[in-house]
Amino acid sequence: MKITHSRKVVAAAAILAALACAASADDKSKSKNPVLSSKEAVEQRRAAFNLVGKSFKPIGGILKGEVDYNSVDVVELANRLVFLNGFLHGTFPEDSNVGEPQSKAKAEIWKDKEDFKKRLKEFRANTENLLAVAERDKAPSSAFKEAAQKVAQDCKGCHDNYKLK
Ligand code: HEC
Incomplete structure (x- = not known):
């Protein structure tokens, strides 16, 4: 009896997992992005930019004369900036224009798409x-x-x- 019961649970879990998969696949097709749903896209770009901010801060400090060049590992920080750029790729799908409070990305991003794309490319x-x-x-x-x-x-x-204050 016990075994049958746990088999049922396993089967139910498998069905739920399959349904969840199908639902998220549907979500993703809406975003026209093969990898990220709109929610994932917002989360990923914010996480990446958050770390971009932390990685660039000491370099900005050097430029302002507030941080000593030799007190930080500049090569490592620059490496992180390059690496983090990879995470920005594909994180501005059309349906991720969700506005505040979820995102500080301005709607202009999706109006001036070419200019924004160019800026991302130059940043990289x-x-x-x-x-x-x-x-x-x-x-x-x-x-x-x-x-x-x-x-x-x-x-x-x-x-x-392109960013709200
Ligand atoms: C091509 C455009 C672009 C470039 C270049 C760019 N950012 Fe941003 N940044 C944005 C946008 C758009 C957002 C808002 C994203 C959102 O909320 O969905 C943002 C958000 C942020 C955030 C807030 C992240 C969070 O926690 O939500 C920080 C910090 C940040 N950027 C730092 C930087 C720094 C530092 C640089 C340069 C080294 C930089 N950004 C370069 C467009 C850009």
Whole structure:
């Protein structure tokens, strides 16, 4: 009796799992994104940007003269920025224009799609450049400062246009 009962439970769990799978597959097809539902997309981009903020902060501090270059591992921070860029890919599907309080992404993102895409691409390229310069110079050289400044401008430029305060 006991065995039959637990088999039933297992079978029910399997059915539920299959249903959950089907439901989420349906969710995902709506977002026109093969990987993320709209909710997942918002969560992932916010998580990625949150860590982008934490990773860039010391570099911004170096630019302002508030942080000593040698007190932080700049190559590691730049590495993280490049790595985190990968997580942003595909996180702005059409149906993730959900507004506040879930998201601070402005509706303009989905109006000026090409411009926003271009900014994301440049952001990625500029973080890759920052990493290359940091690995080469290993010092707060003028090339490093220029590369870091470019990334800082990417943050500010995009936020001014596409992020709610
Ligand atoms: C191409 C546009 C773009 C670039 C470049 C960009 N951001 Fe953002 N950022 C956004 C958008 C849009 C949001 C709001 C996302 C949301 O709430 O759905 C955001 C959100 C954030 C957040 C809040 C994350 C959270 O916890 O919700 C932080 C912190 C942040 N960005 C830091 C940065 C920093 C630092 C840089 C540069 C190193 C940067 N961003 C570059 C567009 C950008």
